[in-house]
Amino acid sequence: MDAFYASVELLRYPQLKGLPVVIGGGRRKVDEAIRDLPEGATLADIPVGAFPLLKDYAGRGVITTATYPARQFGVGSAMGLMKAAKLCPQAIILPVDFDEYRRFSRRFKEVITEIAPVMEDRGVDEVYIDFTDVPGGQREGGRVLARLIQKSILEATGLTCSIGIAPNKLLAKMASEFDKPNGISVVFEGDLQSRIWPLPCRKVNGIGPKADEKLQRHEIRTIGELAARDREWLVANFGKATGAWMHEVAWGRDNRPVVTESEPVSMSRETTFNRDLQAVRDRAELGAIFTHLCEKVAEDLQRKGYVGKTIGIKLRYDDFKIATRDQTIDHFTADAKAIRQIAGRCLKRVPLERPLRLLGVRVGALAKVGDAATLADQPKASSRRRTPDDAGSVARTASLF
DNA sequence: TCTGGGGTCCTAGGACCC
DNA sequence: TCTGGGGTCCTAGGACCC
Numbered sequence A: 001m002d003a004f005y006a007s008v009e010l011l012r013y014p015q016l017k018g019l020p021v022v023i024g025g026g027r028r029k030v031d032e033a034i035r036d037l038p039e040g041a042t043l044a045d046i047p048v049g050a051f052p053l054l055k056d057y058a059g060r061g062v063i064t065t066a067t068y069p070a071r072q073f074g075v076g077s078a079m080g081l082m083k084a085a086k087l088c089p090q091a092i093i094l095p096v097d098f099d100e101y102r103r104f105s106r107r108f109k110e111v112i113t114e115i116a117p118v119m120e121d122r123g124v125d126e127v128y129i130d131f132t133d134v135p136g137g138q139r140e141g142g143r144v145l146a147r148l149i150q151k152s153i154l155e156a157t158g159l160t161c162s163i164g165i166a167p168n169k170l171l172a173k174m175a176s177e178f179d180k181p182n183g184i185s186v187v188f189e190g191d192l193q194s195r196i197w198p199l200p201c202r203k204v205n206g207i208g209p210k211a212d213e214k215l216q217r218h219e220i221r222t223i224g225e226l227a228a229r230d231r232e233w234l235v236a237n238f239g240k241a242t243g244a245w246m247h248e249v250a251w252g253r254d255n256r257p258v259v260t261e262s263e264p265v266s267m268s269r270e271t272t273f274n275r276d277l278q279a280v281r282d283r284a285e286l287g288a289i290f291t292h293l294c295e296k297v298a299e300d301l302q303r304k305g306y307v308g309k310t311i312g313i314k315l316r317y318d319d320f321k322i323a324t325r326d327q328t329i330d331h332f333t334a335d336a337k338a339i340r341q342i343a344g345r346c347l348k349r350v351p352l353e354r355p356l357r358l359l360g361v362r363v364g365a366l367a368k369v370g371d372a373a374t375l376a377d378q379p380k381a382s383s384r385r386r387t388p389d390d391a392g393s394v395a396r397t398a399s400l401f
Numbered sequence B, C: 001t002c003t004g005g006g007g008t009c010c011t012a013g014g015a016c017c018c
Helices: A004-012 A028-035 A081-087 A098-115 A139-157 A169-175 A189-196 A209-217 A223-228 A231-238 A240-250 A283-304 A336-348 A369-377 A388-400
Strands: A021-025 A092-095 A119-121 A127-129 A163-165 A184-186 A266-277 A306-317 A322-333 A356-368
Touching: A004 A021, A004 A098, A021 A081, A098 A119, A098 A127, A098 A139, A127 A169, A139 A163, A139 A184, A163 A169, A189 A223, A223 A240, A231 A240, A266 A283, A266 A306, A283 A306, A283 A336, A283 A356, A306 A336, A306 A369, A322 A336, A322 A356, A336 A356, A356 A369
Parallel strands: A021 A092, A163 A184
Antiparallel strands: A119 A127, A266 A356, A306 A322, A306 A356
């Protein structure tokens, strides 16, 4: 989807069309503008001048999405709001409304599966679609079907998307970026040299900043340069799995299927504080946030019908370093109090000297509520492991003797 | 100019079992 | 005195993605 969050906001606030808008701010100013609306007026009646501007924004955070006019100023996703304010102070900033984006996400995915049922969910604004068995899916290299999908999504939601069509997911993902927004591009196997090899390695889904940096140190900047190295060299320098994978992707090869169904592995909630907090001085505040996070995760689990048995915490210190601790218990749970108790124990095992920036709570090793009962009925008797708590009980037992 | 939130997958060492 | 091989699970950290 094109600038998904921002595009959804523009449906509510059409008066902002054509203006630089970024998503990622706080609620307050926009709520005030809505409250100040005269009787009978709609969101579309809010004067442009009433919206908060980036230059007046003082909070922490990053931009999740920028409209295309904002991108002209060099503003983009994941950029700190402070930096964005320097680049484009006059941009309008709107708060994130994830529930609304999820509603539109469901709608555009429904539209797609009605036309092409083999669809893989890749998050709120992205999917893979298998055209292979869709009637007419091969006409004009897939263009005809892609146009139908674009038109149907636009009619149902008012949103545009860009579609890349290729023999596999790797190339389709790259192709989808060739003609944005609202574009279609078709990449054939024979286009590898002319259209893929000139691209920087970063364009490969799976090569991130670290791998790219290492590749650059070896004078490898483009996918073509990557393809020019032999497999043995890549394996020697990047390891067996990564090296072989890099060789395959550089030659445009990818045989991963389009996966239509998957089970969640973990659920978590985390929050970055408005200001850094100290474990000792801000104990009460931290405790309240901690409890709230546990309740939220428990709610998420219960609403979706999952229970988990690995409970963990995550901290981010003021120096941005991250620490995690987790503990696996011998039964499944989705209970806020139980989660809070185990997570609290995890918290005792992590250094708390530095000021904290973020706190998170995670529940993993998930099972569906129904399945968990079955799993619990067949305990692997001998596989019980010693937990940090057992150390205490051993000590207590020993002292009894 | 400091850098969100929610995820997945991989690696590597250690415990423990057969 | 020197000490296997194969396997699973647990834990912590890190890369990467949307």
